[in-house]
Amino acid sequence: MKARKKKKLEKQRVERANVEKKEEQILKKEIREDVFEIRMSRHYEELKWLYCELYPGQQWAFEDLCRNLENMYRARKDALKELDRKREACSDWYKKNDILGMMMYVDAFAGNLKGVKEKLDYIQECKVNYLHLMPLLESPEGKSDGGYAVSDFRKVQPELGTMEDLEDLADECRLRGISLCLDFVMNHTSEDHAWALRARAGEKEYMDRYYFYDNYDVPEQFEQTVPQVFPTTAPGNFTWLPDRNQFVMTTFYPYQWDLNYWNPVVFNEMIYNMLNLTNKGIDVIRIDAVPYIWKQLGTNCRNLPQVHTIVRMMRMISEIVCPGVLLLGEVVMEPEKVVPYFGSVEKPECHMLYNVTTMATTWNTVATRDARLLRRQMDIVNGLPKQYVFLNYLRCHDDIGWGLDYEWLKQFGIDQVAHKKYLSDFFTGKFPGSFGRGELYNADPTSGDARQCGTTASLCGIEKAAYEKDEKALEKAVRLDLMLHAYMLTQAGISVIYSGDEIGQENDYTYHENLKKCDDSRYLHRGKFQWEKAQLRHTEGSIQREIFQGIHKLETLRAAHAVFEEDAVCYTIDAWDDSILALVKEKNGEKLVALFNFSEYDKVAWINEEDGMYRDLITGREMEARGVQIPAYGCYWLLKE
Numbered sequence: 001m002k003a004r005k006k007k008k009l010e011k012q013r014v015e016r017a018n019v020e021k022k023e024e025q026i027l028k029k030e031i032r033e034d035v036f037e038i039r040m041s042r043h044y045e046e047l048k049w050l051y052c053e054l055y056p057g058q059q060w061a062f063e064d065l066c067r068n069l070e071n072m073y074r075a076r077k078d079a080l081k082e083l084d085r086k087r088e089a090c091s092d093w094y095k096k097n098d099i100l101g102m103m104m105y106v107d108a109f110a111g112n113l114k115g116v117k118e119k120l121d122y123i124q125e126c127k128v129n130y131l132h133l134m135p136l137l138e139s140p141e142g143k144s145d146g147g148y149a150v151s152d153f154r155k156v157q158p159e160l161g162t163m164e165d166l167e168d169l170a171d172e173c174r175l176r177g178i179s180l181c182l183d184f185v186m187n188h189t190s191e192d193h194a195w196a197l198r199a200r201a202g203e204k205e206y207m208d209r210y211y212f213y214d215n216y217d218v219p220e221q222f223e224q225t226v227p228q229v230f231p232t233t234a235p236g237n238f239t240w241l242p243d244r245n246q247f248v249m250t251t252f253y254p255y256q257w258d259l260n261y262w263n264p265v266v267f268n269e270m271i272y273n274m275l276n277l278t279n280k281g282i283d284v285i286r287i288d289a290v291p292y293i294w295k296q297l298g299t300n301c302r303n304l305p306q307v308h309t310i311v312r313m314m315r316m317i318s319e320i321v322c323p324g325v326l327l328l329g330e331v332v333m334e335p336e337k338v339v340p341y342f343g344s345v346e347k348p349e350c351h352m353l354y355n356v357t358t359m360a361t362t363w364n365t366v367a368t369r370d371a372r373l374l375r376r377q378m379d380i381v382n383g384l385p386k387q388y389v390f391l392n393y394l395r396c397h398d399d400i401g402w403g404l405d406y407e408w409l410k411q412f413g414i415d416q417v418a419h420k421k422y423l424s425d426f427f428t429g430k431f432p433g434s435f436g437r438g439e440l441y442n443a444d445p446t447s448g449d450a451r452q453c454g455t456t457a458s459l460c461g462i463e464k465a466a467y468e469k470d471e472k473a474l475e476k477a478v479r480l481d482l483m484l485h486a487y488m489l490t491q492a493g494i495s496v497i498y499s500g501d502e503i504g505q506e507n508d509y510t511y512h513e514n515l516k517k518c519d520d521s522r523y524l525h526r527g528k529f530q531w532e533k534a535q536l537r538h539t540e541g542s543i544q545r546e547i548f549q550g551i552h553k554l555e556t557l558r559a560a561h562a563v564f565e566e567d568a569v570c571y572t573i574d575a576w577d578d579s580i581l582a583l584v585k586e587k588n589g590e591k592l593v594a595l596f597n598f599s600e601y602d603k604v605a606w607i608n609e610e611d612g613m614y615r616d617l618i619t620g621r622e623m624e625a626r627g628v629q630i631p632a633y634g635c636y637w638l639l640k641e
Helices: 002-054 059-075 078-089 106-110 113-118 120-125 163-175 194-200 217-225 264-279 305-321 335-342 356-368 372-382 406-412 416-427 456-460 462-468 471-490 509-513 521-525 531-538 543-560
Strands: 100-104 130-133 152-156 179-185 188-190 238-241 246-249 256-258 284-288 326-329 352-354 389-393 439-441 451-453 494-498 569-573 580-587 590-597 603-616 622-630 635-640
Touching (some): 002 264, 059 305, 078 163, 100 106, 113 163, 130 284, 130 494, 152 163, 163 179, 179 264, 188 194, 217 238, 246 256, 335 372, 356 372, 356 416, 356 456, 372 569, 372 580, 416 451, 439 521, 471 543, 471 580, 531 543, 580 603, 590 603
Parallel strands (some): 100 130, 100 494, 389 494
Antiparallel strands (some): 439 451, 569 580, 580 590, 603 622, 603 635
16 A cells, blocks of 8 residues: 555656656746847847848848748757857956967868867967867868868868867867857858859859859949959959850959849848857857958949948847857958948947958068057057957968058158068068068069068068077077067957967978969968977977967966956057057056067167056066166066056
């Protein structure tokens, strides 16, 4: 009798537990549904207005978009939804001074995605918690443009792994507190993409996803107002297709067909491709070539108002489906054209943008030993709203373009053409006494314009000094390398190191022997990561140890002091020497005077801060911030607490 009663009670307990479990599941489902509905209701009216303004009479397309946004949200796994909630509760999570980025090519760094996962300990040793993997989606061999000619947005390049490998890596990164960034190429697809293949076969639905023309009349009108991106290697903005007897728009390379965003299907499908990546665990979407997305006859097809509409809709969509995800805009243009991509406080667009002009101006300062233009650039950036977040970097996968403020430089008698030639000659080692060892990219013999390639170490003179076994020159070159990293880390925003720079990796000239790469000098600084040299970071007296430990120390100091936070007050001061840049940063009672000597000679910064003794964070020395002697290519972080 007791056994039957006990059995009955146990059965009731199990049934009750099952009911409670189902109720909990229903409650969670209702909560999740409510979350989506709340987020959607927050943005619905504006999203609908912008969408219908961009695509009038296409209500069906908007309804399709909304339906699929909900589907993408439902498909998002619980761990990502939980991260979304945490980041919503702390919306400034990416603005902390302890965030450090690194960008890398998967194959160059570790062979494949599984290899990167195996090397996460090293990445964390570098204090990196923001990892940007260069393009890794499927692209045709020999016509990939470094991965930017995507043939399938839902597949990883086979030699790099699978989508499952990418998701597995993202999961592990999330457990380690590392945010994962991936490129999203919106402007174009590869000519081998399924859409392009069907368009080439004459299917109108897919032809309408690109820009096709039966003759050169309309393309000729475009060419009158649209600049060329690669005038020497890929001239013009259209490509003739003999098999179709038609022209197709190709702003970048002939094998990259521009997508037609006048077609709402294109926008919707590309949004679904983006959300598929975020649902795999990607934290940061780098929107490639943002200014080029919208094409309109009679314009330069750059930075048109419709582009901002599209980016604003992308921001709202991410806040609805995956609010823990950030949008990073690649806008390689002058500041007045870059800043609008932040949007406004009420209607934000990108979360972050590249600080391209400051990067180029930094290298100009290295070549000229004149910091006046760099100071002006810092004053411009410091005058922007504090909520704007820039990604600061010295080198990346791309070239250095000399888009400097030549109008301002005119007052010093600097001619644009002559100056660009000087910069090209300096960083290729042609100018007498120069230490740079780089190569030109996309040189235009007509205009004399050219872009610059090379690693940080090679452009700083480490390669030249090591080859010539010049110990004094090598000492200066290493000091310059570290000074530049210190300057990068002093700036507000997120600092990103290019993989290999942490060990002073030099240029890789083997690309000249590769038929698939030899026409693109950017592969000069895209060489394989030199793990044998990385091991030397533990060897006393090695260059690798000096650079690795030096950067590591700077990163540690940056993370420990409030003056390096995004919202710290920052301004420049006179050092009364054009080769010295002097910055002041203040927050929470801390004051930092940062000094950078861009000259190969010892200098004195004639500053006069009359508020007592300071401590140099880098060396630990106590000193006054008055008449500070700085060695060649030296720097100080003078802190007063």
